[in-house]
Amino acid sequence: MMIHLLLIRFEKLERRSKMEICSRFRKEVFSLYYRKSPYPDQNGSCTQLTYDKETDDNRALIELNYMRWLVGFDTKTVITNEYDDHLIQCAINNVANGYLEHLIEENSLCYTYKASSGCYTSNLGANLGRNYNAAMALQRFIMDAGDGNKYVGHRNWILFSGLKETAFGGAYDSMSPKYTTTIAMKVVPWPYEAGEKLLFTAYPPPGYFPAQFVYNRFSFWAPNIPERSYIKISVKINDVPQNITERTDFLQGAGDQDKGVVFALSGYGKNSYDYPYETILNKRIDVKISYDKTVFDYTIYPVDCSVVPVRTSVPDSDSFYSSSGSGDSTKKKVSIGVGVSLAIVLIIVVAVVCYFIFYKKKEDSGESNNDENQHDDA
Known part of the structure:
Protein backbone atom coordinates (compact mmCIF):
# COMPACT_ATOMS: atom_id res chain seq x y z
CA MET A 1 0.00 0.00 0.00
CA PHE A 10 10.17 24.73 10.64
CA GLU A 11 13.31 25.59 8.68
CA LYS A 12 13.49 29.23 9.74
CA LEU A 13 14.25 28.14 13.29
CA GLU A 14 16.67 25.36 12.36
CA ARG A 15 18.73 27.73 10.22
CA ARG A 16 19.47 30.10 13.10
CA SER A 17 23.08 30.05 14.25
CA LYS A 18 24.20 29.37 17.79
CA MET A 19 25.87 32.77 17.80
CA GLU A 20 22.54 34.45 17.01
CA ILE A 21 20.72 32.53 19.75
CA CYS A 22 23.39 33.10 22.38
CA SER A 23 24.09 36.73 21.53
CA ARG A 24 20.49 37.64 22.25
CA PHE A 25 20.46 35.39 25.34
CA ARG A 26 23.30 37.34 26.94
CA LYS A 27 21.59 40.66 26.29
CA GLU A 28 17.93 39.79 26.81
CA VAL A 29 17.76 37.27 29.68
CA PHE A 30 17.38 38.75 33.18
CA SER A 31 15.78 35.92 35.16
CA LEU A 32 19.05 34.04 35.65
CA TYR A 33 21.19 37.00 36.66
CA TYR A 34 18.98 39.59 38.33
CA ARG A 35 17.18 38.32 41.41
CA LYS A 36 16.41 41.41 43.45
CA SER A 37 12.83 42.25 44.31
CA PRO A 38 11.51 45.73 43.45
CA TYR A 39 8.41 45.36 45.64
CA PRO A 40 8.19 47.27 48.95
CA ASP A 41 6.91 45.50 52.07
CA GLN A 42 3.13 45.76 52.41
CA ASN A 43 3.59 44.78 56.07
CA GLY A 44 -0.01 43.63 56.30
CA SER A 45 -1.45 46.71 54.58
CA CYS A 46 -3.81 46.77 51.58
CA THR A 47 -2.47 50.12 50.43
CA GLN A 48 -1.12 50.10 46.88
CA LEU A 49 2.54 51.08 47.23
CA THR A 50 4.74 52.39 44.45
CA TYR A 51 7.83 50.67 43.05
CA ASP A 52 9.96 50.83 39.91
CA LYS A 53 7.35 49.05 37.82
CA GLU A 54 8.71 50.31 34.53
CA THR A 55 12.07 48.59 35.02
CA ASP A 56 10.51 45.39 36.38
CA ASP A 57 8.05 45.22 33.47
CA ASN A 58 10.62 46.05 30.80
CA ARG A 59 13.09 43.40 31.93
CA ALA A 60 10.36 40.77 31.84
CA LEU A 61 9.11 42.07 28.49
CA ILE A 62 12.54 41.84 26.87
CA GLU A 63 12.92 38.25 28.06
CA LEU A 64 9.34 37.45 27.01
CA ASN A 65 10.00 38.64 23.46
CA TYR A 66 13.22 36.63 23.36
CA MET A 67 11.37 33.46 24.38
CA ARG A 68 8.62 34.11 21.83
CA TRP A 69 11.24 34.77 19.14
CA LEU A 70 12.86 31.43 19.95
CA VAL A 71 9.64 29.56 19.11
CA GLY A 72 9.07 31.52 15.90
CA PHE A 73 7.31 34.85 16.54
CA ASP A 74 8.82 37.92 14.87
CA THR A 75 6.29 40.51 16.05
CA LYS A 76 7.03 41.85 19.52
CA THR A 77 4.62 42.05 22.43
CA VAL A 78 4.44 45.52 24.03
CA ILE A 79 3.75 46.79 27.54
CA THR A 80 0.42 48.41 28.34
CA ASN A 81 -0.15 50.54 31.44
CA GLU A 82 -3.93 50.27 31.22
CA TYR A 83 -4.07 47.45 33.76
CA ASP A 84 -1.36 48.51 36.22
CA ASP A 85 -3.74 49.02 39.15
CA HIS A 86 -5.60 45.79 38.37
CA LEU A 87 -2.43 43.69 38.40
CA ILE A 88 -0.85 45.25 41.48
CA GLN A 89 -4.09 45.04 43.46
CA CYS A 90 -4.48 41.42 42.38
CA ALA A 91 -0.97 40.69 43.69
CA ILE A 92 -1.75 42.52 46.96
CA ASN A 93 -4.93 40.46 47.41
CA ASN A 94 -3.15 37.18 46.73
CA VAL A 95 -0.20 37.86 49.02
CA ALA A 96 -2.43 39.17 51.82
CA ASN A 97 -4.45 35.96 51.76
CA GLY A 98 -1.45 33.70 51.18
CA TYR A 99 -2.87 32.04 48.07
CA LEU A 100 -2.88 32.12 44.30
CA GLU A 101 -6.47 32.61 43.21
CA HIS A 102 -7.97 33.79 39.94
CA LEU A 103 -11.55 33.97 41.22
CA ILE A 104 -11.10 36.03 44.38
CA GLU A 105 -14.05 36.50 46.72
CA GLU A 106 -15.45 39.81 47.88
CA ASN A 107 -14.91 38.90 51.54
CA SER A 108 -11.21 38.17 51.03
CA LEU A 109 -8.54 40.46 52.42
CA CYS A 110 -7.67 43.47 50.25
CA TYR A 111 -10.49 42.76 47.77
CA THR A 112 -11.21 45.37 45.10
CA TYR A 113 -13.04 45.18 41.80
CA LYS A 114 -9.78 45.93 39.99
CA ALA A 115 -8.04 43.12 41.89
CA SER A 116 -10.79 40.72 40.81
CA SER A 117 -10.45 41.75 37.17
CA GLY A 118 -6.66 41.56 37.27
CA CYS A 119 -6.55 38.09 38.81
CA TYR A 120 -9.12 36.68 36.41
CA THR A 121 -7.18 37.60 33.26
CA SER A 122 -3.64 36.86 34.41
CA ASN A 123 -1.08 34.18 35.02
CA LEU A 124 -0.27 34.17 38.74
CA GLY A 125 3.03 33.28 40.40
CA ALA A 126 4.29 33.25 43.98
CA ASN A 127 7.46 32.81 45.97
CA LEU A 128 8.18 32.03 49.61
CA GLY A 129 11.01 34.56 49.78
CA ARG A 130 11.57 38.16 48.77
CA ASN A 131 14.03 37.68 45.90
CA TYR A 132 11.48 37.37 43.12
CA ASN A 133 10.56 39.60 40.20
CA ALA A 134 8.59 39.64 36.96
CA ALA A 135 11.32 38.11 34.77
CA MET A 136 11.73 35.21 37.18
CA ALA A 137 7.97 34.68 37.27
CA LEU A 138 7.93 34.59 33.47
CA GLN A 139 10.22 31.56 33.38
CA ARG A 140 8.15 29.79 36.04
CA PHE A 141 5.07 30.27 33.87
CA ILE A 142 6.90 28.71 30.92
CA MET A 143 8.15 25.84 33.06
CA ASP A 144 4.57 25.19 34.26
CA ALA A 145 5.46 22.52 36.82
CA GLY A 146 3.04 20.88 39.24
CA ASP A 147 0.17 18.42 39.08
CA GLY A 148 -2.31 21.20 38.40
CA ASN A 149 -0.45 22.35 35.29
CA LYS A 150 -0.25 19.19 33.18
CA TYR A 151 -1.85 21.05 30.28
CA VAL A 152 0.84 23.80 30.52
CA GLY A 153 -1.88 26.43 30.29
CA HIS A 154 0.42 29.22 31.45
CA ARG A 155 2.97 28.32 28.79
CA ASN A 156 0.15 28.37 26.24
CA TRP A 157 -0.70 31.94 27.18
CA ILE A 158 2.96 33.05 27.11
CA LEU A 159 3.27 31.64 23.57
CA PHE A 160 -0.21 32.76 22.45
CA SER A 161 -0.28 34.23 18.94
CA GLY A 162 -2.62 36.98 20.15
CA LEU A 163 -0.41 38.21 23.00
CA LYS A 164 0.02 41.68 21.53
CA GLU A 165 0.37 43.46 24.87
CA THR A 166 1.00 42.53 28.49
CA ALA A 167 1.95 43.95 31.87
CA PHE A 168 3.06 42.74 35.29
CA GLY A 169 2.17 43.63 38.85
CA GLY A 170 3.81 42.37 42.04
CA ALA A 171 3.57 42.66 45.80
CA TYR A 172 5.66 41.58 48.81
CA ASP A 173 4.21 41.15 52.30
CA SER A 174 6.34 39.93 55.19
CA MET A 175 3.12 39.33 57.16
CA SER A 176 1.64 36.93 54.59
CA PRO A 177 0.38 33.62 56.02
CA LYS A 178 2.08 31.66 53.21
CA TYR A 179 3.60 33.19 50.08
CA THR A 180 5.43 36.43 50.71
CA THR A 181 5.68 37.53 47.07
CA THR A 182 3.01 37.22 44.38
CA ILE A 183 3.07 38.39 40.77
CA ALA A 184 0.33 38.78 38.15
CA MET A 185 1.00 38.82 34.40
CA LYS A 186 -1.73 40.06 32.06
CA VAL A 187 -2.23 37.43 29.34
CA VAL A 188 -5.93 37.16 28.43
CA PRO A 189 -7.05 39.82 25.91
CA TRP A 190 -10.56 41.20 25.84
CA PRO A 191 -12.12 40.66 23.45
CA TYR A 192 -10.29 37.41 22.72
CA GLU A 193 -8.50 37.52 19.39
CA ALA A 194 -5.78 35.21 18.09
CA GLY A 195 -2.96 36.52 15.93
CA GLU A 196 -1.18 34.96 12.98
CA LYS A 197 -0.44 31.44 14.16
CA LEU A 198 2.85 29.64 13.67
CA LEU A 199 3.08 26.52 11.54
CA ASP A 318 11.29 28.00 46.95
CA SER A 319 9.66 29.28 43.80
CA PHE A 320 6.00 28.59 43.11
CA TYR A 321 4.03 28.85 39.95
CA SER A 322 0.63 29.80 38.63
CA SER A 323 -0.80 30.18 35.60
CA SER A 324 11.49 28.97 36.13
CA GLY A 325 30.86 28.57 27.39
CA SER A 326 28.86 26.43 24.92
CA GLY A 327 29.73 23.14 23.32
CA ASP A 328 28.78 22.57 19.71
CA SER A 329 26.50 19.88 18.35
CA THR A 330 26.70 18.67 14.78
CA LYS A 331 23.75 20.24 13.06
CA LYS A 332 21.71 18.44 10.44
CA LYS A 333 21.71 19.95 6.98
CA VAL A 334 18.36 21.39 5.98
CA SER A 335 17.17 22.61 2.62
CA ILE A 336 17.07 26.31 1.84
CA GLY A 337 13.59 27.82 2.01
CA VAL A 338 11.70 30.89 3.12
CA GLY A 339 10.98 29.76 6.65
CA VAL A 349 4.46 0.35 3.74
CA VAL A 350 3.26 -3.18 4.16
CA ALA A 351 0.35 -2.45 6.45
CA VAL A 352 -1.13 0.53 8.16
CA VAL A 353 -3.21 0.41 11.28
CA CYS A 354 -5.00 3.63 12.16
CA TYR A 355 -6.29 4.36 15.59
CA PHE A 356 -8.73 7.15 16.23
CA ILE A 357 -8.99 8.07 19.87
CA PHE A 358 -11.03 10.99 21.00
CA TYR A 359 -9.26 13.07 23.60
CA LYS A 360 -11.19 15.78 25.35
CA LYS A 361 -9.58 17.96 27.90
CA LYS A 362 -11.25 18.03 31.29
CA GLU A 363 -12.90 21.35 31.80
CA ASP A 364 -12.65 23.15 35.08
CA SER A 365 -13.25 26.71 36.07
CA GLY A 366 -11.08 28.17 33.33
CA GLU A 367 -8.19 25.71 32.98
CA SER A 368 -6.74 28.06 30.41
CA ASN A 369 -5.81 30.67 32.95
CA ASN A 370 -6.91 29.35 36.31
CA ASP A 371 -4.10 26.95 37.20
CA GLU A 372 -2.45 27.94 40.43
CA ASN A 373 1.14 27.27 39.37
CA GLN A 374 2.19 26.31 42.86
CA HIS A 375 3.81 23.23 44.33
CA ASP A 376 0.81 22.19 46.38
CA ASP A 377 -1.82 23.08 43.76
CA ALA A 378 -4.16 24.99 46.04
Whole structure:
Protein backbone atom coordinates (compact mmCIF):
# COMPACT_ATOMS: atom_id res chain seq x y z
CA MET A 1 0.00 0.00 0.00
CA MET A 2 1.26 3.48 -0.83
CA ILE A 3 0.58 6.37 1.53
CA HIS A 4 1.34 10.03 0.93
CA LEU A 5 2.66 11.75 4.05
CA LEU A 6 2.85 15.49 4.54
CA LEU A 7 6.24 16.22 6.13
CA ILE A 8 6.51 19.60 7.89
CA ARG A 9 9.71 21.25 9.16
CA PHE A 10 10.17 24.73 10.64
CA GLU A 11 13.31 25.59 8.68
CA LYS A 12 13.49 29.23 9.74
CA LEU A 13 14.25 28.14 13.29
CA GLU A 14 16.67 25.36 12.36
CA ARG A 15 18.73 27.73 10.22
CA ARG A 16 19.47 30.10 13.10
CA SER A 17 23.08 30.05 14.25
CA LYS A 18 24.20 29.37 17.79
CA MET A 19 25.87 32.77 17.80
CA GLU A 20 22.54 34.45 17.01
CA ILE A 21 20.72 32.53 19.75
CA CYS A 22 23.39 33.10 22.38
CA SER A 23 24.09 36.73 21.53
CA ARG A 24 20.49 37.64 22.25
CA PHE A 25 20.46 35.39 25.34
CA ARG A 26 23.30 37.34 26.94
CA LYS A 27 21.59 40.66 26.29
CA GLU A 28 17.93 39.79 26.81
CA VAL A 29 17.76 37.27 29.68
CA PHE A 30 17.38 38.75 33.18
CA SER A 31 15.78 35.92 35.16
CA LEU A 32 19.05 34.04 35.65
CA TYR A 33 21.19 37.00 36.66
CA TYR A 34 18.98 39.59 38.33
CA ARG A 35 17.18 38.32 41.41
CA LYS A 36 16.41 41.41 43.45
CA SER A 37 12.83 42.25 44.31
CA PRO A 38 11.51 45.73 43.45
CA TYR A 39 8.41 45.36 45.64
CA PRO A 40 8.19 47.27 48.95
CA ASP A 41 6.91 45.50 52.07
CA GLN A 42 3.13 45.76 52.41
CA ASN A 43 3.59 44.78 56.07
CA GLY A 44 -0.01 43.63 56.30
CA SER A 45 -1.45 46.71 54.58
CA CYS A 46 -3.81 46.77 51.58
CA THR A 47 -2.47 50.12 50.43
CA GLN A 48 -1.12 50.10 46.88
CA LEU A 49 2.54 51.08 47.23
CA THR A 50 4.74 52.39 44.45
CA TYR A 51 7.83 50.67 43.05
CA ASP A 52 9.96 50.83 39.91
CA LYS A 53 7.35 49.05 37.82
CA GLU A 54 8.71 50.31 34.53
CA THR A 55 12.07 48.59 35.02
CA ASP A 56 10.51 45.39 36.38
CA ASP A 57 8.05 45.22 33.47
CA ASN A 58 10.62 46.05 30.80
CA ARG A 59 13.09 43.40 31.93
CA ALA A 60 10.36 40.77 31.84
CA LEU A 61 9.11 42.07 28.49
CA ILE A 62 12.54 41.84 26.87
CA GLU A 63 12.92 38.25 28.06
CA LEU A 64 9.34 37.45 27.01
CA ASN A 65 10.00 38.64 23.46
CA TYR A 66 13.22 36.63 23.36
CA MET A 67 11.37 33.46 24.38
CA ARG A 68 8.62 34.11 21.83
CA TRP A 69 11.24 34.77 19.14
CA LEU A 70 12.86 31.43 19.95
CA VAL A 71 9.64 29.56 19.11
CA GLY A 72 9.07 31.52 15.90
CA PHE A 73 7.31 34.85 16.54
CA ASP A 74 8.82 37.92 14.87
CA THR A 75 6.29 40.51 16.05
CA LYS A 76 7.03 41.85 19.52
CA THR A 77 4.62 42.05 22.43
CA VAL A 78 4.44 45.52 24.03
CA ILE A 79 3.75 46.79 27.54
CA THR A 80 0.42 48.41 28.34
CA ASN A 81 -0.15 50.54 31.44
CA GLU A 82 -3.93 50.27 31.22
CA TYR A 83 -4.07 47.45 33.76
CA ASP A 84 -1.36 48.51 36.22
CA ASP A 85 -3.74 49.02 39.15
CA HIS A 86 -5.60 45.79 38.37
CA LEU A 87 -2.43 43.69 38.40
CA ILE A 88 -0.85 45.25 41.48
CA GLN A 89 -4.09 45.04 43.46
CA CYS A 90 -4.48 41.42 42.38
CA ALA A 91 -0.97 40.69 43.69
CA ILE A 92 -1.75 42.52 46.96
CA ASN A 93 -4.93 40.46 47.41
CA ASN A 94 -3.15 37.18 46.73
CA VAL A 95 -0.20 37.86 49.02
CA ALA A 96 -2.43 39.17 51.82
CA ASN A 97 -4.45 35.96 51.76
CA GLY A 98 -1.45 33.70 51.18
CA TYR A 99 -2.87 32.04 48.07
CA LEU A 100 -2.88 32.12 44.30
CA GLU A 101 -6.47 32.61 43.21
CA HIS A 102 -7.97 33.79 39.94
CA LEU A 103 -11.55 33.97 41.22
CA ILE A 104 -11.10 36.03 44.38
CA GLU A 105 -14.05 36.50 46.72
CA GLU A 106 -15.45 39.81 47.88
CA ASN A 107 -14.91 38.90 51.54
CA SER A 108 -11.21 38.17 51.03
CA LEU A 109 -8.54 40.46 52.42
CA CYS A 110 -7.67 43.47 50.25
CA TYR A 111 -10.49 42.76 47.77
CA THR A 112 -11.21 45.37 45.10
CA TYR A 113 -13.04 45.18 41.80
CA LYS A 114 -9.78 45.93 39.99
CA ALA A 115 -8.04 43.12 41.89
CA SER A 116 -10.79 40.72 40.81
CA SER A 117 -10.45 41.75 37.17
CA GLY A 118 -6.66 41.56 37.27
CA CYS A 119 -6.55 38.09 38.81
CA TYR A 120 -9.12 36.68 36.41
CA THR A 121 -7.18 37.60 33.26
CA SER A 122 -3.64 36.86 34.41
CA ASN A 123 -1.08 34.18 35.02
CA LEU A 124 -0.27 34.17 38.74
CA GLY A 125 3.03 33.28 40.40
CA ALA A 126 4.29 33.25 43.98
CA ASN A 127 7.46 32.81 45.97
CA LEU A 128 8.18 32.03 49.61
CA GLY A 129 11.01 34.56 49.78
CA ARG A 130 11.57 38.16 48.77
CA ASN A 131 14.03 37.68 45.90
CA TYR A 132 11.48 37.37 43.12
CA ASN A 133 10.56 39.60 40.20
CA ALA A 134 8.59 39.64 36.96
CA ALA A 135 11.32 38.11 34.77
CA MET A 136 11.73 35.21 37.18
CA ALA A 137 7.97 34.68 37.27
CA LEU A 138 7.93 34.59 33.47
CA GLN A 139 10.22 31.56 33.38
CA ARG A 140 8.15 29.79 36.04
CA PHE A 141 5.07 30.27 33.87
CA ILE A 142 6.90 28.71 30.92
CA MET A 143 8.15 25.84 33.06
CA ASP A 144 4.57 25.19 34.26
CA ALA A 145 5.46 22.52 36.82
CA GLY A 146 3.04 20.88 39.24
CA ASP A 147 0.17 18.42 39.08
CA GLY A 148 -2.31 21.20 38.40
CA ASN A 149 -0.45 22.35 35.29
CA LYS A 150 -0.25 19.19 33.18
CA TYR A 151 -1.85 21.05 30.28
CA VAL A 152 0.84 23.80 30.52
CA GLY A 153 -1.88 26.43 30.29
CA HIS A 154 0.42 29.22 31.45
CA ARG A 155 2.97 28.32 28.79
CA ASN A 156 0.15 28.37 26.24
CA TRP A 157 -0.70 31.94 27.18
CA ILE A 158 2.96 33.05 27.11
CA LEU A 159 3.27 31.64 23.57
CA PHE A 160 -0.21 32.76 22.45
CA SER A 161 -0.28 34.23 18.94
CA GLY A 162 -2.62 36.98 20.15
CA LEU A 163 -0.41 38.21 23.00
CA LYS A 164 0.02 41.68 21.53
CA GLU A 165 0.37 43.46 24.87
CA THR A 166 1.00 42.53 28.49
CA ALA A 167 1.95 43.95 31.87
CA PHE A 168 3.06 42.74 35.29
CA GLY A 169 2.17 43.63 38.85
CA GLY A 170 3.81 42.37 42.04
CA ALA A 171 3.57 42.66 45.80
CA TYR A 172 5.66 41.58 48.81
CA ASP A 173 4.21 41.15 52.30
CA SER A 174 6.34 39.93 55.19
CA MET A 175 3.12 39.33 57.16
CA SER A 176 1.64 36.93 54.59
CA PRO A 177 0.38 33.62 56.02
CA LYS A 178 2.08 31.66 53.21
CA TYR A 179 3.60 33.19 50.08
CA THR A 180 5.43 36.43 50.71
CA THR A 181 5.68 37.53 47.07
CA THR A 182 3.01 37.22 44.38
CA ILE A 183 3.07 38.39 40.77
CA ALA A 184 0.33 38.78 38.15
CA MET A 185 1.00 38.82 34.40
CA LYS A 186 -1.73 40.06 32.06
CA VAL A 187 -2.23 37.43 29.34
CA VAL A 188 -5.93 37.16 28.43
CA PRO A 189 -7.05 39.82 25.91
CA TRP A 190 -10.56 41.20 25.84
CA PRO A 191 -12.12 40.66 23.45
CA TYR A 192 -10.29 37.41 22.72
CA GLU A 193 -8.50 37.52 19.39
CA ALA A 194 -5.78 35.21 18.09
CA GLY A 195 -2.96 36.52 15.93
CA GLU A 196 -1.18 34.96 12.98
CA LYS A 197 -0.44 31.44 14.16
CA LEU A 198 2.85 29.64 13.67
CA LEU A 199 3.08 26.52 11.54
CA PHE A 200 3.45 24.74 14.87
CA THR A 201 4.49 25.74 18.38
CA ALA A 202 7.00 23.44 20.03
CA TYR A 203 8.69 23.91 23.37
CA PRO A 204 11.61 23.52 23.34
CA PRO A 205 11.54 24.68 19.70
CA PRO A 206 13.64 23.48 16.74
CA GLY A 207 17.24 24.60 16.36
CA TYR A 208 19.76 25.84 18.90
CA PHE A 209 18.12 26.57 22.23
CA PRO A 210 19.44 27.67 25.67
CA ALA A 211 19.78 24.49 27.73
CA GLN A 212 18.93 26.47 30.88
CA PHE A 213 15.37 26.79 29.58
CA VAL A 214 14.81 23.14 28.67
CA TYR A 215 12.28 22.10 31.28
CA ASN A 216 10.94 18.67 32.18
CA ARG A 217 7.73 19.12 30.22
CA PHE A 218 7.94 19.26 26.43
CA SER A 219 4.92 20.57 24.54
CA PHE A 220 3.60 20.76 21.00
CA TRP A 221 0.50 22.20 19.37
CA ALA A 222 -0.50 23.17 15.85
CA PRO A 223 -3.51 24.60 14.00
CA ASN A 224 -6.04 22.34 12.32
CA ILE A 225 -5.20 19.04 14.00
CA PRO A 226 -8.50 17.14 13.80
CA GLU A 227 -10.22 16.66 17.12
CA ARG A 228 -10.42 12.88 16.78
CA SER A 229 -6.85 12.37 15.57
CA TYR A 230 -4.38 10.56 17.78
CA ILE A 231 -1.02 12.32 18.11
CA LYS A 232 1.99 10.01 17.96
CA ILE A 233 5.29 11.03 19.56
CA SER A 234 8.77 9.75 18.74
CA VAL A 235 11.92 11.19 20.35
CA LYS A 236 15.57 10.24 19.93
CA ILE A 237 18.50 11.75 21.81
CA ASN A 238 21.78 11.24 19.99
CA ASP A 239 19.99 8.56 17.93
CA VAL A 240 18.84 6.65 21.03
CA PRO A 241 15.03 6.17 21.21
CA GLN A 242 13.46 7.65 24.34
CA ASN A 243 10.57 6.46 26.48
CA ILE A 244 7.72 8.98 26.72
CA THR A 245 6.31 9.61 30.20
CA GLU A 246 3.57 11.82 31.70
CA ARG A 247 1.75 12.27 28.43
CA THR A 248 -1.17 14.73 28.50
CA ASP A 249 -3.30 15.55 25.45
CA PHE A 250 -5.25 18.79 25.33
CA LEU A 251 -7.97 20.15 23.07
CA GLN A 252 -9.03 23.78 22.78
CA GLY A 253 -6.98 24.74 25.80
CA ALA A 254 -5.42 28.06 26.71
CA GLY A 255 -4.00 30.61 24.30
CA ASP A 256 -4.50 29.59 20.67
CA GLN A 257 -6.89 26.81 21.68
CA ASP A 258 -5.25 24.31 19.33
CA LYS A 259 -5.04 20.58 19.86
CA GLY A 260 -1.69 19.50 21.27
CA VAL A 261 0.23 17.29 23.64
CA VAL A 262 2.54 17.60 26.65
CA PHE A 263 5.11 14.93 27.45
CA ALA A 264 8.27 14.19 29.40
CA LEU A 265 11.25 11.97 28.64
CA SER A 266 12.17 9.06 30.89
CA GLY A 267 15.64 9.55 32.35
CA TYR A 268 15.56 13.34 32.01
CA GLY A 269 13.95 14.34 35.27
CA LYS A 270 11.86 12.39 37.77
CA ASN A 271 9.10 14.99 38.01
CA SER A 272 7.94 18.26 36.51
CA TYR A 273 10.11 20.33 38.87
CA ASP A 274 13.36 18.73 37.71
CA TYR A 275 15.75 20.46 35.32
CA PRO A 276 17.44 18.17 32.75
CA TYR A 277 20.13 20.78 32.07
CA GLU A 278 23.09 18.59 33.08
CA THR A 279 21.95 15.58 31.05
CA ILE A 280 20.54 17.38 28.01
CA LEU A 281 23.36 19.86 27.29
CA ASN A 282 25.02 19.61 23.86
CA LYS A 283 22.94 16.63 22.78
CA ARG A 284 20.82 16.32 19.67
CA ILE A 285 17.10 15.80 20.26
CA ASP A 286 15.15 14.54 17.26
CA VAL A 287 11.38 14.88 17.66
CA LYS A 288 8.70 13.51 15.38
CA ILE A 289 5.06 14.38 16.02
CA SER A 290 2.52 12.78 13.71
CA TYR A 291 -1.18 12.28 13.22
CA ASP A 292 -3.08 10.68 10.34
CA LYS A 293 -0.90 11.45 7.28
CA THR A 294 0.90 14.51 8.67
CA VAL A 295 4.38 14.44 10.24
CA PHE A 296 6.05 17.34 12.08
CA ASP A 297 9.78 16.67 12.20
CA TYR A 298 12.28 18.86 14.08
CA THR A 299 15.61 18.78 15.89
CA ILE A 300 16.60 20.62 19.09
CA TYR A 301 20.19 21.47 20.04
CA PRO A 302 20.41 22.52 23.73
CA VAL A 303 23.50 24.71 24.25
CA ASP A 304 24.90 26.74 27.14
CA CYS A 305 24.64 30.39 26.15
CA SER A 306 25.78 31.85 29.46
CA VAL A 307 29.05 33.75 29.66
CA VAL A 308 29.90 31.64 32.70
CA PRO A 309 28.34 28.19 32.06
CA VAL A 310 25.62 27.31 34.54
CA ARG A 311 26.24 23.88 36.05
CA THR A 312 23.51 23.74 38.66
CA SER A 313 19.74 24.01 38.64
CA VAL A 314 18.93 27.62 37.91
CA PRO A 315 15.63 28.49 39.64
CA ASP A 316 15.35 28.76 43.42
CA SER A 317 13.87 25.78 45.23
CA ASP A 318 11.29 28.00 46.95
CA SER A 319 9.66 29.28 43.80
CA PHE A 320 6.00 28.59 43.11
CA TYR A 321 4.03 28.85 39.95
CA SER A 322 0.63 29.80 38.63
CA SER A 323 -0.80 30.18 35.60
CA SER A 324 11.49 28.97 36.13
CA GLY A 325 30.86 28.57 27.39
CA SER A 326 28.86 26.43 24.92
CA GLY A 327 29.73 23.14 23.32
CA ASP A 328 28.78 22.57 19.71
CA SER A 329 26.50 19.88 18.35
CA THR A 330 26.70 18.67 14.78
CA LYS A 331 23.75 20.24 13.06
CA LYS A 332 21.71 18.44 10.44
CA LYS A 333 21.71 19.95 6.98
CA VAL A 334 18.36 21.39 5.98
CA SER A 335 17.17 22.61 2.62
CA ILE A 336 17.07 26.31 1.84
CA GLY A 337 13.59 27.82 2.01
CA VAL A 338 11.70 30.89 3.12
CA GLY A 339 10.98 29.76 6.65
CA VAL A 340 9.12 26.48 6.53
CA SER A 341 8.95 23.62 4.13
CA LEU A 342 6.10 21.38 3.15
CA ALA A 343 7.06 18.22 1.33
CA ILE A 344 5.03 15.31 0.05
CA VAL A 345 6.85 12.10 0.85
CA LEU A 346 5.95 8.83 -0.81
CA ILE A 347 6.42 5.93 1.57
CA ILE A 348 5.82 2.27 0.80
CA VAL A 349 4.46 0.35 3.74
CA VAL A 350 3.26 -3.18 4.16
CA ALA A 351 0.35 -2.45 6.45
CA VAL A 352 -1.13 0.53 8.16
CA VAL A 353 -3.21 0.41 11.28
CA CYS A 354 -5.00 3.63 12.16
CA TYR A 355 -6.29 4.36 15.59
CA PHE A 356 -8.73 7.15 16.23
CA ILE A 357 -8.99 8.07 19.87
CA PHE A 358 -11.03 10.99 21.00
CA TYR A 359 -9.26 13.07 23.60
CA LYS A 360 -11.19 15.78 25.35
CA LYS A 361 -9.58 17.96 27.90
CA LYS A 362 -11.25 18.03 31.29
CA GLU A 363 -12.90 21.35 31.80
CA ASP A 364 -12.65 23.15 35.08
CA SER A 365 -13.25 26.71 36.07
CA GLY A 366 -11.08 28.17 33.33
CA GLU A 367 -8.19 25.71 32.98
CA SER A 368 -6.74 28.06 30.41
CA ASN A 369 -5.81 30.67 32.95
CA ASN A 370 -6.91 29.35 36.31
CA ASP A 371 -4.10 26.95 37.20
CA GLU A 372 -2.45 27.94 40.43
CA ASN A 373 1.14 27.27 39.37
CA GLN A 374 2.19 26.31 42.86
CA HIS A 375 3.81 23.23 44.33
CA ASP A 376 0.81 22.19 46.38
CA ASP A 377 -1.82 23.08 43.76
CA ALA A 378 -4.16 24.99 46.04
